[in-house]
Amino acid sequence: MKHAGSRDQFLAAGRPExxxxxxxxxxxxxxxxxxxxxxxxxxxxxxxxxxxxxxxAVRDLARSLDPSVVAVLRGVTQxxxxxxxxxxxxxxxxxxxxxxxxxxxxxxxxxxxLRSALLLVLGSVAISGTIASLTKNLIGRARxxxxxxxxxxxxxxxxxxxxxxxxxGHSTTAxxxxxxxxxxxxxxAFFWLALGLLTALSRAFLGVHWLSDCLAGLALGTLVTLAxxxxxxxxxxxxxxxxxxxxxxxxxxxxxxxxxxWVHAGRAARRAGLWVSQRLSALKSGR
Numbered sequence: 001m002k003h004a005g006s007r008d009q010f011l012a013a014g015r016p017e018x019x020x021x022x023x024x025x026x027x028x029x030x031x032x033x034x035x036x037x038x039x040x041x042x043x044x045x046x047x048x049x050x051x052x053x054x055x056x057a058v059r060d061l062a063r064s065l066d067p068s069v070v071a072v073l074r075g076v077t078q079x080x081x082x083x084x085x086x087x088x089x090x091x092x093x094x095x096x097x098x099x100x101x102x103x104x105x106x107x108x109x110x111x112x113x114l115r116s117a118l119l120l121v122l123g124s125v126a127i128s129g130t131i132a133s134l135t136k137n138l139i140g141r142a143r144x145x146x147x148x149x150x151x152x153x154x155x156x157x158x159x160x161x162x163x164x165x166x167x168x169g170h171s172t173t174a175x176x177x178x179x180x181x182x183x184x185x186x187x188x189a190f191f192w193l194a195l196g197l198l199t200a201l202s203r204a205f206l207g208v209h210w211l212s213d214c215l216a217g218l219a220l221g222t223l224v225t226l227a228x229x230x231x232x233x234x235x236x237x238x239x240x241x242x243x244x245x246x247x248x249x250x251x252x253x254x255x256x257x258x259x260x261x262w263v264h265a266g267r268a269a270r271r272a273g274l275w276v277s278q279r280l281s282a283l284k285s286g287r
Contacts, residue, residue, distance in 0.1 A: 043219060051212040055151045059144040062207035073206050079199040080170030082129045085177045089122040095250045104252065109238075110245055116237040117184035120229060124176040128224035132172040132217060133164075141166040145207050168209040171200035171217025179225040184239045196221075 034042075065073075078084070096115050099106065137159050142149035146162040155163050178196025182189035200218050203209040229239070 047212050047215060050215060051151055051210065055144075055210040055212055058204050058211045059207060062144070062205050065205065070206065073202045076195075076199055077170055077202045077206060079177070079195060080172075080174035080203070082125050082169070082173045085121055085125045085173070089118045089125075092246065092250060093118050093122070095252070099249055099252050106245065106249065110242065111249070113184075113238050114241050114245060114249065116232065117180070117239045117241050119237075120183065120225075120232060120239055121177060121180040124180045124221070124225040124228050125173050127228065128172045128176045128221045129169060131224065132167050132169045132220055135220075136164040136166055136169065139166050140164070141210075141213070143208055144210055151210065165209055166213045167216035167220055168200065168203045168213040169217065170203050171209070171214040172221040174199035174221070175218045176221035176225045179222060180229075183225075183229055184241050185243060186240065188243070 093115065096111055096118065100111050100115075104111075138157055140154050140156040140158045140163045142153040142155070143162055143165040175196040178192040178199075181192040185192065197218070200214045201211075203217075204211040204214050232239075
């Protein structure tokens with residue numbers, strides 16, 4: 001044993017300083033070795049701890065907030081409403097499709113990247129939101145605003161809003177949209193991530209979700225968005241866009257679309273006028 005210890009000390013002494021296994025490197029190696037099941041179990045334990053220690057305290061804090069603070073949080077939480085990212089993404093996708101089919105001054109790669117970024121936002125919000133909606137209704141956790149709800153009070157598969165707390169849908173949507181926008185707009189990434197995090201936590205401070213609901217939503221939205229990004233990148237998609245391109249494409253798409261609508265409306269009006277005149281002539285001939 002003595003010789004083995006001396007040998008290890010000799011090898012460690014002869015190893016270059018930069019290659020010695022520091023505590024930080026050992027920890028990083030241990031983190032890399034963890035399985036997905038290990039990470040899932042660790043997160044579940046952390047959520048349980050948050051629920052035990054913080055859920056009730058945050059609910060009590062939410063009930064004591066100043067009305068002006070609540071009003072501000074109600075405005076912030078709208079970022080987690082899935083109708084906004086889905087509606088805006090569909091509108092911009094329509095504009096990109098219209099512009100791409102016509103002669104335009106935009107680089108083809110820029111339009112491709114914009115389409116991919118919009119699909120990432122749309123897909124991440126829709127997929128994570130669907131998973132969150134199904135999960136919360138199956139689990140049936142009582143919201144903190146449901147009467148005198150307890151932290152661990154459940155009624156599975158009731159499919160009622162008051163019993164659909166875990167995970168938070170707004171938190172899921174907010175962080176999914178924020179990460180997708182951070183991927184597409186890396187120079188504004190900190191802002192989008194901060195807004196997504198603030199929106200997610202606002203649900204707990206408004207008293208409509210437990211803090212653990214919000215953290216679960218954050219995890220779900222993050223995992224879905226990063227998985228979708230990796231899947232799309234393996235298929236050749238790129239997401240980085242110039243923010244100045246958005247209003248230009250939207251404006252040009254609206255102009256082309258309205259012009260085409262005006263032309264079709266004029267043709268329809270002429271056909272309708274011709275049909276009316278023919279009917280009047282037929283009536284006169286019948287007399």
